[in-house]
Amino acid sequence: MVSPQSGPGKAPTPPARAPRVTAAEVAAKAGVSTATVSLVANGKTSGRVSAEIVARVAEAISELGYVVDSAGSSLATGAGNFVILIAPDISNAFYSQVITGIRAAIGPDYQLLLSVTGNGRFPAVRDVRKLLALRPAGLLVDAPSEQFLAELAATGPLVLLDAPGSGGTAPRVNFDVEAGAAELAGHLAACGHRTVAYLDSVTGTQTFQARRRAFRVTAEQLGIRVLDGAIPSTTIDLGAAAEAFAAAWPQLAAAGVTAVACATDTQAFGVLQAARKLGLAVPGALAVTGFDDLAFAGSSDPGLTTVRLPAAALGEAAGNQLKTLLAGRAPACTLINLATELVIRESTGLRT
Amino acid sequence: MVSPQSGPGKAPTPPARAPRVTAAEVAAKAGVSTATVSLVANGKTSGRVSAEIVARVAEAISELGYVVDSAGSSLATGAGNFVILIAPDISNAFYSQVITGIRAAIGPDYQLLLSVTGNGRFPAVRDVRKLLALRPAGLLVDAPSEQFLAELAATGPLVLLDAPGSGGTAPRVNFDVEAGAAELAGHLAACGHRTVAYLDSVTGTQTFQARRRAFRVTAEQLGIRVLDGAIPSTTIDLGAAAEAFAAAWPQLAAAGVTAVACATDTQAFGVLQAARKLGLAVPGALAVTGFDDLAFAGSSDPGLTTVRLPAAALGEAAGNQLKTLLAGRAPACTLINLATELVIRESTGLRT
DNA sequence: CTGAAAGCGCTTACAG
DNA sequence: CTGAAAGCGCTTACAG
Known part of the structure; x- marks a missing residue:
């Protein structure tokens, strides 16, 4: 009958922490041991605790609002x-x-x-x-x-x-970014671009290296010159990308760049914003592309051509593996590769 | 000298968990008690542990890569x-x-x-x-x-x-959303709008009620009719907002609505997207506004008029209070109210 | 089917 | 200045 709220001798030392309900309190209320409370609370009762006691303990648990303490449990398990x-x-x-x-x-x-x-x-x-x-x-x-x-x-x-x-x-769950990057390069080639810049993410991350490399390889096979590093890599931040692009633009223009492929949509939005400030028509003077296909990609000005990465599918597959x-x-399959897809919008267009 | 990696009798029962370095191991290596290790690891040594021992323990800690275990520590403290x-x-x-x-x-x-x-x-x-x-x-x-x-x-x-x-x-850290909402209503009135709809968030949250109420009150004082609930509230999701707006538009148009104020930028982007699909000129046929001033607000089509909420300042003030x-x-000040600011872009404009 | 007891890793009065 | 010991809340063999 230890009622935590009413105990007059409770030390009021720390702030006003909520009184923690312990397994011992539940055990006392239900008239069983804490071992049994643990079994019931974790649903490990089958063939080990009588139905009657399970019911009694379950009731005490819900009346007291008992939740297994994570610290204690972690320590034990x-x-x-x-x-x-x-x-x-x-x-x-x-x-x-x-x-x-x-x-x-x-x-x-x-x-x-x-x-x-x-x-x-x-x-x-x-x-x-x-x-x-x-x-x-x-x-x-x-x-x-x-x-x-x-x-x-x-x-x-x-x-x-x-x-x-x-x-x-x-186990890994990946996007097939290589296929998407190649498709993107093909699209830019078909639009008539001959010199493009690539704006990468600053993160030293495999997925970004793969995007960049695949894009470059396919682009060069198709006769496109890829200016690598002409724009310094940035964090995945709209503002940072906008600044980096704006600073690099004079040099890019001089080199004949007509398109910028970005490692992420967010960076592409930054480039779009900077292009607008610079008075560059998109896609007339400059084409811009991203990776992700964020919801915003459909309502940017202009709409963003991008490689769609199926985010929800990624999360779900990874969650299942875990x-x-x-x-x-052991997972049946240790590497899952999710298909990607080029989504063409207004930020790229045929060059005349 | 208990080297966790080399113990031949280690039970290999669970997966391949990393061997956890314990305070006991550090204590053994440094030739002190675990109490002393605890003191050193938590930096509570001043005037309690000799400099020499602090150094010895600190060295053992860094050599072993010891990190205080959160579960044990939580349980104790x-x-x-x-x-x-x-x-x-x-x-x-x-x-x-x-x-x-x-x-x-x-x-x-x-x-x-x-x-x-x-x-x-x-x-x-x-x-x-x-x-x-x-x-x-x-x-x-x-x-x-x-x-x-x-x-x-x-x-x-x-x-x-x-x-x-x-x-x-x-303690609370708030945005002065009321002032922002009022400023927004004033702007729409000045632009000549007489009938507007409000698209709210479905979350039963004070901040959204405050935005909506303040907007409505000021708008009505300025002779604007606010159609409340004409668009069903949505989650803070671009797609959901787009759908809800598109479905409601025939009714809104019939009622003479010339502007939609949204509870968040994200929803406003959805309305912009839907408006485009419906062939509605923004701001010519419809003005759209949001709250937040996300980075994207500067690169949407058209740029979004919105009430800027200083997000970083919010986080920092709250972090300091905590x-x-x-x-x-006890915090010196129990309620902090951060100023907001109307940012006018192209999604609103003078009505002719 | 049920409980007493040990132990998870840590911190903190308390002795010395 | 330092250590032995109790205790945080839980789980799990182990007895019964």
Whole structure:
């Protein structure tokens, strides 16, 4: 009958923390041991606890509003009941769909928490360790750099998202960015472009290297000259991309550049914005393209030609892989490659 | 000298978890007790541990790569060293800046984790409890509903963001959305609009009620008729807003609506997209406005007139308030109201 | 079918 | 200045 609210002797030392309901309180109320409470709370009762007692304990749990304490549980079992998604830029609109997919896949048994890092940057060793010290049940890592992956070395259930070419044994779910990049290069060639610049993301990430390389290779096969690095790489930030492009434009113009391919839609929007300020007609004077197909791509001025990456499908596939891992099984398929698709809008057009 | 990697008797039962370095191992290596390791690891040594021992332990810590285990620490102290931000739609581009502000303010002592919920929806009681069971050191809650706040009742360090009019005693950092909404109404009146529709967010959230109410009140004072609910409220999603607007347009047109004010930029982008598909000239046939001033607002077609909400400042102020709370102090100021500003672009214009 | 007890890794009075 | 010990809340063999 330990009523936490009414205990007169409760030490009021810390702030006004909510009184934590413990298994011991539930046990007392139901007249059983904490071991039994644990069994019931975790649904491990089959053939181990009588139906009558299960009912009694369940009632006490719901009356008291008991929730298994994560710290205690983690300590005893080795890991908590939550999963952490690490991504370089979670606030990118792109992740909204990825996250929705993940949640749908992992279900209600695990909480999904996001680790936030700087703009398009990955956390330092130090931060990774702190994250691991939290004892997540599993980790989802989006668009990791090689270095990051190395630091992460062998840490329990792990699924990689959008991580082409990474070593290691973790299951991966990728976009077929190469096919998309090639298709994009083909489109620009068909539009008559002969000299283009590529604006890359500053993140040292495989997926961006793959986009850039595939674009370049196909473009050059088709007789397009690709000015690599003519625009310094930027974070995945509209403003940063706008600035970088504006600064580089005189040089690009002199070199005869008629199109800029960007590693992400967000950067492409920045280029569009800068182009407008510079008085450049798009696509007349300059064509612009991205990767992602964010919802905004349909309402930018002009609409953005971009390589669509199926974000929700990525999240869902990754969530499913992780769930398999968490259940202690090996995924049937260790590498999933999702098809991409070129979406043509007004930001590119036939050159006359 | 317990080297975790080399122990031959290590049970290989679970997956390939990284060997966890414990305080006991550090203590053994440094020839001290775990109590001393704890003191050193937490920087609580001043006047309690000799410089020589501090150095010895620190060296062992860095050699072993020891990180204080969050579960153990949480259990012992009552709370972990991380903070959770709960927001209805974290993948909104808006939060990128809020998060940056928060991180800058709380510094490296606390990890920032985001709780992800559905599109513009708040987590259920069940999820909140699971979150609290994780024992966060503090909570930041953005744009909460009344109901959510009630469920949260008295749970240690808590700061509310963009939560006008909420009861309770938690420190709050708000936008002065009323002033912005009034300014917006004034602008539409000056442009000659006489009948406007308001597209609200479906979230049952104070900040949205405040935006809507303030807009309506000022608009009506200025002789504008506001069609409330003529467009059903939507989630903060471009596509949902586009659909809702398109479906409602025949009715709006019949009622003489010449402008749509949206609760968020994202929804406004949806209306812009739908208007384009319907062949409506913006702002000629229809003016559109939002709230936020996302980076995209400058590159939509046409540029979006919107009430700028200083997102980074919000995050930073909230982070500072929380830090004060975490330090056990009471914030000097319990309600911070950040100024907003109307940004006029091409999506609104003088009516002829 | 049920409970007593050990142990997960840490922190914090308390002795010395 | 330093360490032995209790305790945070839970889970899991192990007895019964």
